[in-house]
Amino acid sequence: MKLPIYAHPTLTVLVDDGSAFLQDLAARPRARKIFHQADAALAWLMQSPRHARAPLRVNHDLPPCSVTVDVEGIFRISSRRERFAVPSVVVVDFYMPHMNGLDFCRALQYLPCKKILLVDSAEERLAIDAMHDGLIDRYLCKQDAGASQLLERQIEQMERAWFLDRERVAHDLLAMHAYSFLQCPRVAEVVRQLYRRHGFVEHYIFPQPSGILLIDGAGGAQLMVVETEAGMRAHYEIARDSGAPRPLLQALALREVLPFFNHVGRDGMYDKAIGGSWQRYCREPQVCHGDETYYWALFALPSSYLPEPPYTHAQYMREAA
Known part of the structure; x- marks a missing residue:
């Protein structure tokens, strides 16, 4: 599935x-x-x-008319109490x-x-x-x-x-672009295993970096960063052009690390201000061989990435009791 x-x-x-x-x-x-x-x-x-459906945006400015999905609007659903009802x-x-x-x-x-x-x-x-x-x-x-x-x-x-x-419409639109892993049954199985292993009860796709926000019953959030071969090449090229240390470039070239540089900006890419402290932002990637090769790792998500804290399932169950 x-x-x-x-x-x-x-x-x-x-x-x-x-x-x-x-x-x-x-x-x-x-x-x-x-x-x-x-x-x-x-x-x-x-x-x-x-x-509440995933928010869509219609752009009438340029022909032909285009429809996109507001990905940030999707993970904001996690703050709404009514979703559980x-x-x-x-x-x-x-x-x-x-x-x-x-x-x-x-x-x-x-x-x-x-x-x-x-x-x-x-x-x-x-x-x-x-x-x-x-x-x-x-x-x-x-x-x-x-x-x-x-x-x-x-x-x-x-x-x-x-x-x-x-x-279905939002799913298919996203799967055609940065979220091709949505179509992959093997990635879906990995996510189901993470649910069981970590006690996650909900997930939402996440923008910049592309991945999956996973939340447990008490509101603890982790980000599953998911990259394709193209995404890993982009990490390498941006790090190289930003003067990254050679050990980082070698590790990226060999697919030994998956980075989430979360201290600057919101796109997770390398910045020269990181310098030699790059190891703290990297994890050893797990590899999922599905429709294409996907590299993934779990990262703690800084609170600054969530405009509002999740309304937790545990809180809902207490109030509904």
Whole structure:
């Protein structure tokens, strides 16, 4: 799967008339809203918070008209509390009074959320047909071994797919230029591994240097700088033209270091004021061989790079409790 241009925890809506299966899911440490009546869930979803799209800029000054993505506007989403309250996935039991799960999903078919239907084995054929018709996105038999864990994985997959669907235009525009790594499944897998290893819960693409801002539940931010071969050559050429020390030039030429020179400007490139202290701004790069070769490393992000501190997921969960 491709990497969304940004992703953060969202709200999962559980619609169930009282079974212990979804009650157990609602108690887990992610934002969940549970309804016991289908009509109450429908009414809430129709009025629920909506996803704010990535900001686009249209330039009418020169023909032909051009459209660009405001990348700085994307990572500023991390300061908005309301992002955590947007419903992205709805899980509904097939057996509901007055309205079964399929009728419920049919009533929601024009809302931009992913739908997972819980069924017994007797309704599996109906669920398969509903998937083929585009009425639901996934289904799960409650009698399956490990069904609760399977449902958690489905929710996670559907949340990622929801972000990709909602930002497809911005994603494709960015992937054509400085963010080609967005199209690479191997880079997406690296990011998923970093989520698990470091406890990150959200990410946003980042400008100058091109990369991914990763934020954990408590608001700790790190920048995953990602460079292509062309980007590494640019680092070398700018450092050479700025009179960088020979050891730095050799290390850049051999791809032994990935720099993020963050003490001057905002583009991460070498400046002659850095002089011989260049090592403190460099990391040994990891290499990802995907659609092309990508070099990446994690850096602590100076607070000056974020106009506003992130509103954290931990804070949201405390306030929502």
